Amino acid sequence: MKHLLKLLDLSPEEITGLLNLADQLKYERKHGIPHQRLTGKTLGMIFQKASTRTRVSFEVGMFQLGGMALFLSGGDLQIGRGESVSDTARVLSRYLDGIMIRTFGQDEAEALADYGSIPVINGLTDMAHPCQALADLMTIREAKGSLEGLKLCYIGDGNNMANSLIVGCLKTGMRITAACPKPYAPSDTVLEFAKAYRDRFSLTDSPMLAASDADVLYTDVWASMGMESEKAERAKAFQGYQINAGIVREAKPDVMILHCLPAHKGEEITSEVFEAHAGEIFDEAENRLHIQKAILVTLLE
Ligand code: CP
Ligand code: NVA
Numbered sequence: 001m002k003h004l005l006k007l008l009d010l011s012p013e014e015i016t017g018l019l020n021l022a023d024q025l026k027y028e029r030k031h032g033i034p035h036q037r038l039t040g041k042t043l044g045m046i047f048q049k050a051s052t053r054t055r056v057s058f059e060v061g062m063f064q065l066g067g068m069a070l071f072l073s074g075g076d077l078q079i080g081r082g083e084s085v086s087d088t089a090r091v092l093s094r095y096l097d098g099i100m101i102r103t104f105g106q107d108e109a110e111a112l113a114d115y116g117s118i119p120v121i122n123g124l125t126d127m128a129h130p131c132q133a134l135a136d137l138m139t140i141r142e143a144k145g146s147l148e149g150l151k152l153c154y155i156g157d158g159n160n161m162a163n164s165l166i167v168g169c170l171k172t173g174m175r176i177t178a179a180c181p182k183p184y185a186p187s188d189t190v191l192e193f194a195k196a197y198r199d200r201f202s203l204t205d206s207p208m209l210a211a212s213d214a215d216v217l218y219t220d221v222w223a224s225m226g227m228e229s230e231k232a233e234r235a236k237a238f239q240g241y242q243i244n245a246g247i248v249r250e251a252k253p254d255v256m257i258l259h260c261l262p263a264h265k266g267e268e269i270t271s272e273v274f275e276a277h278a279g280e281i282f283d284e285a286e287n288r289l290h291i292q293k294a295i296l297v298t299l300l301e
Contacts, residue, residue: 005128006128007167008190008193015134015171016172017298023142025290025294036064042067043070045059047073051123085111085112089114102125103125106128126226127163131288132161135287136168140216147169147172147174150216151177151213153176153177162190167190179205181237181238207247208246212251217251217256217258222267223235243257256277256280258280261284
C-alpha cells in the first residue's frame, strides 16, 4: 500500500491489516505503552474544506507517534493562487514524509500522488472519505465482534460517505443496502464495482425497506461541503430520508446507529435517536484517531 486515495484501491487483506493495527495502537494508547513509531517524520495536511475531526485527529495522531503535522490551509498556499497540483506535489515531496489532503475533486488527490514521491492520504474528497469509512468498520467490529455477514443500511445522499461505505462493507464481507433518492445515487464507479456483489448489495429509494433487519444504520448530511447552494432543493428531495424512531423499529433490536458527523439534527437524524446512540457515535469519532495512526504507520514507517 503506497497511498490511501480510496478504498477501491485496497485489498480486503490490507483493510483487515489496518483494522488490526488500529486496535493494537488503541490498546497501546489506552495502556500507556509507548508507540512512537514515526519519530522525526512529518505530515503536511492540506485543507481546501473545513474540518474538526480530521484535522485534530491527524495532528494529535502524528504527535502521539513521535512525529509532527503541519496544517496547510488551501487559501494560504500558492495552490489557492493557481500554482499547479503537480508542482506543489513535487515541492512538498522534498520537505515532507507524507501528505494528507482534503479537497473537492478526487483527481486532485490522485494527481498529488502521481506527481509526488511520498505517500498521499485522502482526508475527504467529493468522491470518497476512506479514513472515515475505515473508522466506521473499526467501530462496528469493536462492538459486534466481527464484520462478516452484518447488514449496514445507509440512508441519504449517495455522497463520499455512501461511496466509501459501499466499497468498505463489500470488501470486508458485510451486506449493505443504500436508500438514496434516485437523482442522488452513489457514484457510477462504485455501482459498477458493486455489481460483482449482487447478493450483498442493493440500492433502493425506500428507507423503510433498506432498514429492515439492519445491524447498523448510517446517515450523513443532505448537503455535503461544496453543495451548500443546493441546500433548499436537497431539503425537499431528502424528505423521509431520516433516521427516526420509525426507521429504527425496522432494524434489529440491538441496531447500532452511526454518523460520520457533523450532524444536522432534525434533518438526516432526529435528536432523540442521535442522543440515544451518542455513545456509539462518539466512539466512532474517537476511532478516527486510532485508524489514522494505523494508516500513518503503514504508509510512513
Ligand atoms: N467526519 C469528518 O470527517 O469530520 P470533519 O469534517 O470535522 O473532519
Ligand atoms: N459528506 C460530508 C462528510 C463530512 C465529514 C461532506 O462531504 O461534507
